[in-house]
Amino acid sequence: MSDAPENPAASPAPTLFTWEFASDPYPAYDWLREHAPVHRTVLPSGVEAWLVTRYGDARQALADARLSKNPAHHAEPAHARGKTGIPGERKAELMTHLLNIDPPDHTRLRRLVSKAFTPRRVAEFAPRVQELTDRLIDGFAERGSADLIHDFAFPLPIYAICDLLGVPPEDQDDFRDWAGMMIRHAGGPRGGVARSVKKMRGYLAELIHRKRENPGDDLISGLIRASDHGEHLTENEAAAMAFIILFAGFETTVNLIGNGMYTLMRNPAERERLQSSLAAGETGLLATGVEELLRYDGPVEMATWRYAVEPLTLGGQRIAAGDPVLVVLAAADRDPERFPDPGVLDLGRRDNRHLGYGHGIHYCLGAPLARVEGQTAIATLLTRLPDVRLAEDPSDLRWRGGLIMRGLRTLPVQFAPLSVRQ
Template sequence: MTDQPASDATAAPELFTWEFAADPYPAYAWLREHAPVHRTRLPSGVEAWLVTRYADARQALADPRLSKNPAHHDEPAHAKGKTGIPGERKAELMTHLLNIDPPDHTRLRRLVSKAFTPRRVAEFAPRVQELTDRLIDGFAERGEADLIHEFAFPLPIYAICDLLGVPREDQDDFRDWAGMMIRHGGGPRGGVARSVKKMRGYLAELIHRKREALTAEAAPGEDLISGLIRASDEGEHLTENEAAAMAFILLFAGFETTVNLIGNGTYALLTHPEQRRRLQESLAAGERGLLETGVEELLRYDGPVELATWRFATEPLDIGGQRIATGDPVLVVLAAADRDPERFAEPDTLDLARRDNQHLGYGHGIHYCLGAPLARLEGQSALATLLTRLPDLRPAAEESELRWRGGLIMRGLRTLPVEFTPAEPISGKDDQGSTM
């Protein structure tokens, strides 16, 4: 790839290789010091600016001159359709929160924000705990597991499906489609696009069925899709495409971030035994304060979202002393900003008790992650339950054997093999005989 020459004679590090994916932080440290706003050619062929310092990142995330709408991208022919989720254009799923600006963004965000209020999330906590325990029951007696495939991945999928109102008998289909997205997220886009197309068809049918049920004056659902339909029918001007796109992006963005939070967070604890011991002692004493600050620190230290989603300059502007031209793509590197020594003391040290921790793991400004309260709940439940029920959890693979998914936006492990002393299950099967 082609990188803009740095200001000194030292060559910029190579970005977005498999070696870089395993540990991007040294390269990001170099960029923060030598080229904090850096133009590079991405593996897709798109040229974009990378913003790596904390102060610049906060500015860019909240700057209204940086649009989320891909229509503002002055894209060359070779970059056509490569700045978003594969398949979303053909599937007519573009009108979601990651691709729009005010006033449409304000209108759509208002419609779904009530699903993620602290009260609503607190009411959902027992279901998250139930899912957590049942997933652990699925492998507890074996004494070994792949925590990504068997735990971190299915937990948020089933949780977000419940929240949206996807019937239990259909949720395994969503698990399959989501798995295709994760497996191919850093590789061929065709696999992701096919899954997006299948998900779009299902969501259109589900919205139609729920609208018919509401029209027939059946018992109104309390799920998010039913809420979107009611809002549309009550004059909120929500089109069917907007409703489908909203459900789609909540599924797409709502599961992989939590997969990576649980996976990255567990791995960080396993490789920092003193921090893990402190957290286990705190949990054993019935205290949750260290768990809460600990999840925030894990989000900062090795968070699930490496780069914020795409932004496009609507007019010329300066970021960090660098001139950005109209139409240029800008990618804020959250992973770099959250280890900026100008903002965080000892940024490369994992400190679960860190208090001054205004990290950017869930963004900043009007596009701050809507599902952050739910993701925090899932992360806290998953980590606390794992460490309590499987207290001697340990890696079953060397660090050099682990592989990180290559991709632009997300950061997460492909697998996380672990071993532990076998434990008794604590919950039974449901009426359908599945673990869910």
């Protein structure tokens, strides 16, 4: 799908939303930042939307109250349904969560959820993340080969978030199957995806009923107990919040690990720098390194949909009320006006206020958990499998389609087989 350039004297506009674009969108984003930083285009769905590609404009848009998260503000609400970035989400009862609402409802729900999803809870969960990481690596270490997406990056956050939510171990494989359907078919046929969403939401509703009778020390029990000045989450709100924590938490972490390991394997000098730091028992480069991986080729390509509630000007373009706006985080995080040498991977980059987890009141609530999982996963892989390398040519790898997320379908690797103690 070609887009006519706003500047007729500029080089030809890039072709967007093809498989080639999905493999490497950054040259197209470079062109848009320079020639059409706030660009109106027709998406593969047929919906027209504005793409925001410069860092300054992106930060403004992410925090601008005139850009609503509620699809009811879309000029064509029939087209807006299901355009939240969550596969299979179409019915109104599925949409009472933080990604789709504005203040004051957003303020109330986020305050209540924050009481349950605390930094302390995440910190206390870190040993469990390490345990799951080692267990998954043990499952393929003796083979000398693996698909890091299927064998590792995908199951790790699913099992971690299930544990955090309080899903019993005997039910967690069902969650893995439902999540697999959602992630495999995002952007494609919706029937199976919608059925998986329905099953997952129905299960969560039943689990919340059980947790009310027998609460534990898990996140769902915390959501049920959360209160503020007499306000509580309703059962529907609690189910919606558990669902969005699961959905938003697992695919972003799959992509953080997958994209991150792929990037490190293609940048051997930086990878060796990180491995040397880890071998010396240092953690500082790991922390800044994961932030750089989030900036360089992060898990979320575009922020979830926003809709203008009134006319506004953004990046010199007049946006009409009802127009959809997509903030392209991947483009903003490679803006040379904000990041020196943005196409260079520098794991020690300090001034790195990237937008990988958003900005403003909709900043990702689960970012601390994703960072724990990403740091643990990458450090453990590089330490236990020090010679891990790509098993296929990068040109043969395929990226999943869809607007919101950016991630590899598979990541085949090889390494020296590792004996695992039973």
